[in-house]
Amino acid sequence: MKAQINNDAPPMEARGILTQFGPNVIHENLDFRINRGEIVGLVGGSGSGKSVLMNTMLGLKEPEGGVVKYFGENRRDLSFEDRQAINNEIGVLFQGGALFSSMTVRQNIMVPLREHTDLPEELMRELADMKIHMVGLPPESAKLHPSDLSGGMKKRAGLARSLALDPSLLFLDEPTAGLDPIGAHAFDELILGLRDAMNLTVLMVTHDLDSLYAICDRVAVLVDKRIAIADKLEEVQKYDHPWVKEYFDGPRSRAAMAAGGKSKTKAAD
Amino acid sequence: MTGTLLVCNLFVMSENEQYTLTEQGQTLLVKARGDWTFENAKSLYESLSDEPGSKELTEVRYDFSEMTELDTSGAYLLARLMEGDAGKRRNWNIDQGTKGQMTLMKAACEALRGEPPVHTRQWYDTLIRLGVATERFGKEVWETLAFIGHFFSVMGRLLLTPYKIRWKSVVALIEEVGLDAAPIVMVLSFFIGAVIAYMGANLLASFGASVFMVDLVGFAVLRELAPIITAILLAGRSDSAFTAQIGAMKMRQEIDAMTVIGLNTYETLVVPRAIACVVVTPILTFLAMMSGIFGGMLVAWTGGADISPVMFFGRFREAIDLTQFGVGLIKTPIFGLIIAIIGCRQGLAVTGSVESLGARTTTSVVQAIFAVIAVDAMFAILFYQIGV
Numbered sequence: 001m002k003a004q005i006n007n008d009a010p011p012m013e014a015r016g017i018l019t020q021f022g023p024n025v026i027h028e029n030l031d032f033r034i035n036r037g038e039i040v041g042l043v044g045g046s047g048s049g050k051s052v053l054m055n056t057m058l059g060l061k062e063p064e065g066g067v068v069k070y071f072g073e074n075r076r077d078l079s080f081e082d083r084q085a086i087n088n089e090i091g092v093l094f095q096g097g098a099l100f101s102s103m104t105v106r107q108n109i110m111v112p113l114r115e116h117t118d119l120p121e122e123l124m125r126e127l128a129d130m131k132i133h134m135v136g137l138p139p140e141s142a143k144l145h146p147s148d149l150s151g152g153m154k155k156r157a158g159l160a161r162s163l164a165l166d167p168s169l170l171f172l173d174e175p176t177a178g179l180d181p182i183g184a185h186a187f188d189e190l191i192l193g194l195r196d197a198m199n200l201t202v203l204m205v206t207h208d209l210d211s212l213y214a215i216c217d218r219v220a221v222l223v224d225k226r227i228a229i230a231d232k233l234e235e236v237q238k239y240d241h242p243w244v245k246e247y248f249d250g251p252r253s254r255a256a257m258a259a260g261g262k263s264k265t266k267a268a269d
Numbered sequence: 270m271t272g273t274l275l276v277c278n279l280f281v282m283s284e285n286e287q288y289t290l291t292e293q294g295q296t297l298l299v300k301a302r303g304d305w306t307f308e309n310a311k312s313l314y315e316s317l318s319d320e321p322g323s324k325e326l327t328e329v330r331y332d333f334s335e336m337t338e339l340d341t342s343g344a345y346l347l348a349r350l351m352e353g354d355a356g357k358r359r360n361w362n363i364d365q366g367t368k369g370q371m372t373l374m375k376a377a378c379e380a381l382r383g384e385p386p387v388h389t390r391q392w393y394d395t396l397i398r399l400g401v402a403t404e405r406f407g408k409e410v411w412e413t414l415a416f417i418g419h420f421f422s423v424m425g426r427l428l429l430t431p432y433k434i435r436w437k438s439v440v441a442l443i444e445e446v447g448l449d450a451a452p453i454v455m456v457l458s459f460f461i462g463a464v465i466a467y468m469g470a471n472l473l474a475s476f477g478a479s480v481f482m483v484d485l486v487g488f489a490v491l492r493e494l495a496p497i498i499t500a501i502l503l504a505g506r507s508d509s510a511f512t513a514q515i516g517a518m519k520m521r522q523e524i525d526a527m528t529v530i531g532l533n534t535y536e537t538l539v540v541p542r543a544i545a546c547v548v549v550t551p552i553l554t555f556l557a558m559m560s561g562i563f564g565g566m567l568v569a570w571t572g573g574a575d576i577s578p579v580m581f582f583g584r585f586r587e588a589i590d591l592t593q594f595g596v597g598l599i600k601t602p603i604f605g606l607i608i609a610i611i612g613c614r615q616g617l618a619v620t621g622s623v624e625s626l627g628a629r630t631t632t633s634v635v636q637a638i639f640a641v642i643a644v645d646a647m648f649a650i651l652f653y654q655i656g657v
Contacts (some may be wrong), residue, residue, distance in 0.1 A: 101623045117307050119342075123314050130345050130380035147621050166307060166340035196370035198341065 003013030009072025010035050010202045011089075011169040012057055018065030022229040026052055028225040036171070039195060039202040040230070041212045044222030045243065050205045053222065054171060057203075058092060058198075059083075073096070088116055092171045097154035099146040105132065105157045106142040112164040131160040132226055134197075136190055159190075163198065172204040176211050184208060188215050209256035221247075283320055287313060290320060290350075299350060300332040313346050320350075331374070333366040344370075344377035353513055356618030414635075416614040423535040424469065424543070438541040439548075442635045446507045446542075447549030453506075454499050458557035459492070461498060463565030465489050479574040483581055487589040491597045496559035497645055499550060501602035504637035508612035511542055512633040515616025516626045524617070533616065543609040550605035551598055589630025592657050598640045600648045604641050 009031050017030040026049040044050045055061040057068060059075060068075045070086045070092050078086065099108050109128040113119060118147050119127070132142055135156040146154060156173060163169060175191070176184035193202055206212065212219055212233065220230035221244055229239045237248045247253065283289040287309070291298040293359035305313065329350060333339070361378065363371055427434050469482030515538055518524050524534060562585075569576040576584075619626050 025469065092607040113307075117306065118311050120311065120314060123310065123342075123346075127342050129602055130341060130377060134341070134376050145622075163341070166342070196369055197376055199369050 003252055005071045005249065008036075009069075009160060011067040011071055012203070013072075014053075014057060014066065015069070016066035017050065017053075017056060017063045017068070018172070019056060019061075019063050024048065024231055025041065025225060027056075028162060030222075030226045031229045032057075032205055032220060033228065036201055037195075037199065038217040039204065039215055041216035041219045042203060042205045042222060043207070043212065043219060048222050049225075050222055052172065054173060054203075054205055058090070059087075076110065088112075088165045089167050090169045091165070091167035093155065093158045093162045093173060095173045095177065097146065097158030099154060099161065101146050101156055102118060102171055104143050105137070105149070108146070108157065109161045109164050112161065116165060128160075128164070131163055132157075134163070134194065135160045136186065143180070152179050152187070153186065155179070156190075163194070166198060168199065170200050170202045172202060172206075174207065176206065176208040181210075185214075191215060209253050213256050272500075275524065287316075291440040292326065295326055296328045296330055297326045297350065298330050298332065299347065301339075301343075301347065302335040303346065304338045305336060305342045306338055307342040308587065310346060312341070317346055317349065323500050327360065329361040331361065331363045331366065333363055333370055334368075334425055336370075339370050339373060341377065345380065348374065348377035348380070371417045376444060380549050388644055393475065412618070413611070413614055416617075417610060418534060420543070420560065420610060422537055423533065424540055427536065430494055433536070434544070435537060435541050438537075442541055442545035443549055445510075446503065446545050447553060450502065450506055450549075450553060452551050454502055454557050455560040456479045457494055457502065458498055458561040459564040461494050462486060462490050462561030462594070463568045465494070465561075466565035466568035467572060469554055470568065474574070480576060480580075482569060482574060482585055483576065483584040484588040485561060486569070488593060490561035490565065491558055491589065491593045493597070493645070493649075495561050496554050496597050496601050496604065497641070499554045499557045499601065500641040500645075501638055503546070503550065503605070503608050504634055504641060505552070507546070507639055508608045508637040509630050511609065511612030512616040512619075513626065516619030516629055519617060520621060520623075520626065521617045538617075539609070539613040542613055546605035546609040547602045548605075550601040550608075554601045596652055596657055600645065603644060606638050607640045607644065611640060 012034045014030060014032045017027050017032075019025070019027040020029075024066060027239045028103065030053070030060050032053075042050055043110065052061065054062050059068070070078075071089075073082070073086070075083075083145075099105070100111065103111070106125065106128045109131050113124045113127065117124075124189070129142055132139065137153060137156050137160070141149065141153065141157070146157065149157060159175075172191070176187050179187060188211050191204075195202060204211070205214070216233065218230055219233050220240070221228050221236060223241060223243050228241055228244070229240075230234055235241075280292040284290070286303070287302055289298075289300040289302075291300070300352055303309075325344045330524070331347060361374075363374060466482055466486050467483040470479055472480050473481050473485075515524070518538075526536065527534060566578055566581045569581050570572075570578055612633055613635070615629045
């Protein structure tokens with residue numbers, strides 16, 4: 001199955017996307033591309049259609065126009081089996097974690113393994129425990145139910161489940177929203193570490209300026225119904241658009257920039 | 270010289286398509302080939318499990334030069350080789366691995382195994398479950414009674430200040446519970462009336478007393494079937510909706526928000542539903558009675574017994590007095606109240622999990638149907654004793 005996936009093509013590419021609900025146009029002629037191995041941050045004002053765009057790229061919603069390509073293949077042309085194989089290459093962390101509440105954390109992580117592999121039970125369990133460890137949860141949490149977890153732990157558990165099948169493309173929907181600054185920073189570091197370990201390509205929808213400065217290679221700005229610019233942060237900051245200016249020149253942004261710059265120098269040391 | 274020595278000490282433990290295990294002095298050399306991913310993890314796991322572990326080795330060296338792909342499951346399987354006696358880790362390093370593979374192996378080596386799930390089934394589990402169920406039953410009864418008490422105190426207070434009742438939501442609920450349910454209640458009741466008529470026609474024809482089927486249809490539909498069918502239908506349709514609506518509100522903390530803002534949950538949610546149900550059940554039951562009798566009449570006319578509508582209603586007036594109609598109708602507001610109270614009570618008992626929403630909805634419908642039938646039986650005894 002894996003052999004069919006073209007690893008040289010960009011993992012995800014959207015061309016000329018048109019999304020509308022009735023007369024209400026959300027995206028028009030939207031082009032967006034994620035290159036292999038990079039962490040892309042997607043920003044945009046509330047109601048600009050970030051979540052809709054993510055759902056479109058995930059295939060939860062078909063756009064009214066345009067094409068979505070995975071690994072160079074047009075999504076509409078894929079056979080059911082190919083689609084399934086590509087789905088296994090994509091992991092998603094939903095905003096609230098979206099864990100199955102009737103199962104323990106370990107069972108949650110084992111769901112994709114059980115469905116798509118023929119691994120023996122014991123190995124599946126041990127792999128699930130490894131994922132639990134990789135996302136920084138204590139081993140005891142394996143047996144807990146989602147209702148026993150805090151918000152940050154739920155996100156980590158959700159991340160562990162999205163990594164269950166070793167995806168190459170990871171979608172994160174506001175991963176650090178609702179976390180305390182320490183937890184958010186730890187989560188950023190975790191994403192960076194996992195990117196190196198598992199060779200991930202990451203798209204994260206975020207409002208967290210600290211995350212943008214700390215870990216994103218490129219930032220895409222969704223404004224005026226399209227991706228106005230998707231480039232390195234410095235370039236995006238120079239972009240001439242009132243919303244972008246306000247977003248990156250606000251007091252919170254400047255504080256985050258200072259902090260992000262500091263941590264980057266530290267990393268360089 | 271050293272080279273010869275080295276060669277002498279080499280001892281190939283096992284070799285296959287995917288890996289070679291070699292012992293070299295105190296070191297275990299692992300040469301991995303091809304894909305180490307979850308697609309072939311099963312076969313790797315099986316063949317690696319068969320490898321005899323050698324106890325004395327203190328170090329593991331991995332050679333990844335011929336590896337094409339490594340994912341977490343592959344790394345984990347390789348890391349398992351590092352375990353010596355009693356799970357003690359050996360020292361390890363990697364030849365010709367990329368940085369990513371290095372990080373992945375590190376993560377895999379550090380991974381701690383959680384405790385496996387314990388299956389403890391004991392013979393006394395049944396007794397425990399029995400005890401738990403009994404306790405839960407007792408608690409359930411107690412809490413329902415407490416809820417009813419609370420409801421009546423709020424209701425009583427509201428009846429003294431009727432302007433405080435949320436009439437808007439009462440009217441909306443009457444439409445939802447009553448008007449929207451009317452067609453299905455009537456259709457069902459029509460069929461029930463027809464079935465009773467057929468049954469009567471068959472049985473009574475053997476006595477040559479077919480005309481008494483009118484009595485049968487009249488008694489059965491007016492006294493019992495129309496009220497019961499309506500109540501059971503409402504229990505399935507509206508009671509479950511109440512539980513699900515209120516339960517979902519509880520899950521999304523809407524109920525908490527209402528309490529904090531100072532809205533009384535009983536006033537805003539329970540009382541309007543109760544009033545709507547009490548108002549609606551007699552009306553629905555009346556409609557059910559009419560369509561049930563109509564169904565019986567149609568069967569009497571066309572189903573072989575040859576009782577014309579004129580004859581049917583003539584006999585109906587002789588045999589059935591207004592009391593039967595009253596007996597059927599008088600219990601319906603109580604059914605409505607039961608349905609509303611149980612639906613709301615179970616909805617408010619929902620906790621955070623999706624499971625509890627499902628469990629509460631099930632309990633709600635079961636309890637409502639049970640209560641309706643039990644109360645109906647009590648009414649039957651009561652009416653028998655006072656002779657109506």
